[in-house]
Structures are given as C-alpha cells and as structure tokens.
Amino acid sequence: MLRVLAQTFVSTLLAALIGVPAMAAEPAEWLERMSHAHRELSYQGIVTHQVDDQLASYRIVHRVVDGREFELLTPLDSSSTKLVRRGHSIHCVHPAESMLRAISGSGGFARYYDLRLEEGARVAGRDVVTLHIEPRDVFRLGYVISLDAQTAIPLKTETLGQRDQVLERFQFMLFELGVGGELNDAEAYEIGHREVVEEQKRKAMLSKLSWNTGWVPDGFMLAETTDRKNEALSYTDGISMFSVFMERASDAGQSPAAAAMRSGATVSYTYPIPERELVATVIGEVPLLTAEQVAKSLVVNP
Known part of the structure; x- marks a missing residue:
C-alpha cells in the first residue's frame, strides 16, 4: 500500500514539475x-x-x-x-x-x-x-x-x-x-528587431518628413525603420507591423490609379496624391482595409 502511495505521489509530483508549468x-x-x-x-x-x-x-x-x-x-x-x-x-x-x-x-x-x-x-x-x-x-x-x-x-x-x-x-x-x-x-x-520609438525620438523622426499619417489603428505605435533611402514610417502594435512609404510620382513610374495586391498575409496598397505629385504605399501584415485607410489618411505638409 505504501509503495502504491509512493508511486502515486511521485507521479503526481512529476506531473506538477513537467506538465503544469506550460499551461x-x-x-x-x-x-x-x-x-x-x-x-x-x-x-x-x-x-x-x-x-x-x-x-x-x-x-x-x-x-x-x-x-x-x-x-x-x-x-x-x-x-x-x-x-x-x-x-x-x-x-x-x-x-x-x-x-x-x-x-x-x-x-x-x-x-x-x-x-x-x-x-x-x-x-x-x-x-x-x-x-x-x-x-x-x-x-x-x-x-x-x-x-x-x-x-x-x-x-x-x-x-x-x-x-x-x-x-x-x-x-x-x-x-x-x-x-x-x-x-x-x-x-x-x-x-533585426524593431523597437518602439520613444516620444522624443518620434518627434525628431516626424519633423524630418514632409508628411505624416493622419490615422492608424488604436494600439499601433511608431517603430524603428530599417529603410534609410526612402521616406518611410513603420508602425507596430507588438504583434502586427506595417510600413508607409512616400515617393514622387515620377520616381514610382506608375499610373495614378490606386492599386492593391496581396501575397499570403502581406498586403500592399498604393494611393496616388496627384495634387502633390506623390504616391503613397502601405505594406504590411494587416488587412487590406487597414492599409487602404492608412494610405488615404496621409497628410502632406503645405
């Protein structure tokens, strides 16, 4: 009887040490x-x-x-x-x-x-x-x-x-x-790992751009970007991430019509701003709805 109790105790202890912590x-x-x-x-x-x-x-x-x-x-x-x-x-x-x-x-x-x-x-x-x-x-x-x-x-x-x-x-x-x-x-x-940008650095980053996002979903914060050649902003909520790019229409080499693409979880939405001769593109692992609304919310400085 004592042997059975001892075996039961050991089994219970092993379950506690091995099985429980995961959940x-x-x-x-x-x-x-x-x-x-x-x-x-x-x-x-x-x-x-x-x-x-x-x-x-x-x-x-x-x-x-x-x-x-x-x-x-x-x-x-x-x-x-x-x-x-x-x-x-x-x-x-x-x-x-x-x-x-x-x-x-x-x-x-x-x-x-x-x-x-x-x-x-x-x-x-x-x-x-x-x-x-x-x-x-x-x-x-x-x-x-x-x-x-x-x-x-x-x-x-x-x-x-x-x-x-x-x-x-x-x-x-x-x-x-x-x-x-x-x-x-x-x-x-x-x-590489992108971290959320602190407030002071965020202001400095935005001041260098001629444009800004007018809307991003609640919970998304500005993140470090690895793109040094183009005007770009990246946002993350800790899980998902998307990036916003701005370029001149002449450099984009494309028609002024809006366009959307998807490959797996990644979407790309391109939105022209003809009055400023600019083209905005949002790329990331977010729904197309998100990419479209972010692109259409962009504000270009006068």
Whole structure:
C-alpha cells in the first residue's frame, strides 16, 4: 500500500514539475518567451511555407553569435523561391519587446487581442503549446502559433484573415536544437528587431518628413525603420507591423490609379496624391482595409 502511495505521489509530483508549468504560464508570458527564444537559441531544421495553395520547402539554419542572429534559408525543391524576410525570421511573429513591456502592466494588449492557450498537440515530433491570438477589431489579422513546449520556439505559425482563413503558414517538419559548425555562407541573413520609438525620438523622426499619417489603428505605435533611402514610417502594435512609404510620382513610374495586391498575409496598397505629385504605399501584415485607410489618411505638409 505504501509503495502504491509512493508511486502515486511521485507521479503526481512529476506531473506538477513537467506538465503544469506550460499551461500555468499566462498567454502573454509565452509570447514574451518566444521573443526572447530567438535571440538566445540556435536551431536548424526543415520548414514548409504555404501561401494559398502554393507549398514550398526550405532548410533553415538559425544561429545566435555574440547576441546577433543569423539565418540561412536554402530551397529544397524547384517550386521554392527566395523569400523576402522583411528583417525578421521567416517563420514567426516577432513581438516588439518594448511594446510588450509597455502594455503588459496596463492590460492594454487585451484591448486589441484575445489570447488563449491549448495543449496536447505535437509538431515535428515535439510537444507544443498552441497560442491563439485573435483580433478584437477588423484592423488586425489573427495568428495561431504552436510553440515548442521546451524552448518556446514557434514550430508552426498560421496567419489568419477574415473567417479564420489561413493566409500563410510556416511549419517545421524537422526541428533540431543547436547548430553545428560555422555559418559563413554569404547568403546568411542577419535578423533585426524593431523597437518602439520613444516620444522624443518620434518627434525628431516626424519633423524630418514632409508628411505624416493622419490615422492608424488604436494600439499601433511608431517603430524603428530599417529603410534609410526612402521616406518611410513603420508602425507596430507588438504583434502586427506595417510600413508607409512616400515617393514622387515620377520616381514610382506608375499610373495614378490606386492599386492593391496581396501575397499570403502581406498586403500592399498604393494611393496616388496627384495634387502633390506623390504616391503613397502601405505594406504590411494587416488587412487590406487597414492599409487602404492608412494610405488615404496621409497628410502632406503645405
């Protein structure tokens, strides 16, 4: 009897030590763990990228060297094309850590997204915790992210549009923690992280431009931009991000008509301002409605 009780106690204790913490953590804690995991861990594997009905396979190597992230992506079949990675890792959402810190204390994040967790699934042979990120308005996309239960690395990421339509999906088929050897390939891409701009710097950035956004969805804040050649502003709510570009109509080399494009989760909306001979373009992982309203709200200084 004592032996049975002892075995029961040990089993219960192991469950407490191993099984409970994954779900005991709050959804926002998993989101923050994910943002740190990429900056601290090296890994490699085989990943598939699906856009609509097109599927491609890649070998991915993600290595952290002295606090800097590098990623190498190698196509594995003829249908795989080079991905434009827009400054972040190809297979996950990168929350802006400063934004997460700013909103975590006030509960502001819950104003724009509902978060919930699920457990029990497996991806690439590993246990995962599934994080559902559901927008509370029409100006954002939704996400379903399957996080490795051990490391919080996203092993599967789905970006959802209206009626939960899957716009884009990244999924590991094979995942291995750690990377052997050196990553010296010239194709390796350094991953950057955009942080929210502080108020003083924000004013300085805007003062250098001849235009500004008249409207962005509530919760979006100005973020650092990596585009130094063009007049551009980037905005993030900690999950989603979009950028606004302004150029002269003569440089754009296009007709003055408005135009919209979508590739997976990324939309592009171009809006001409003929009276100023300018063309505005909004690009990002947001609904087309958001991109269109931001573009039409732009204010050009007299």
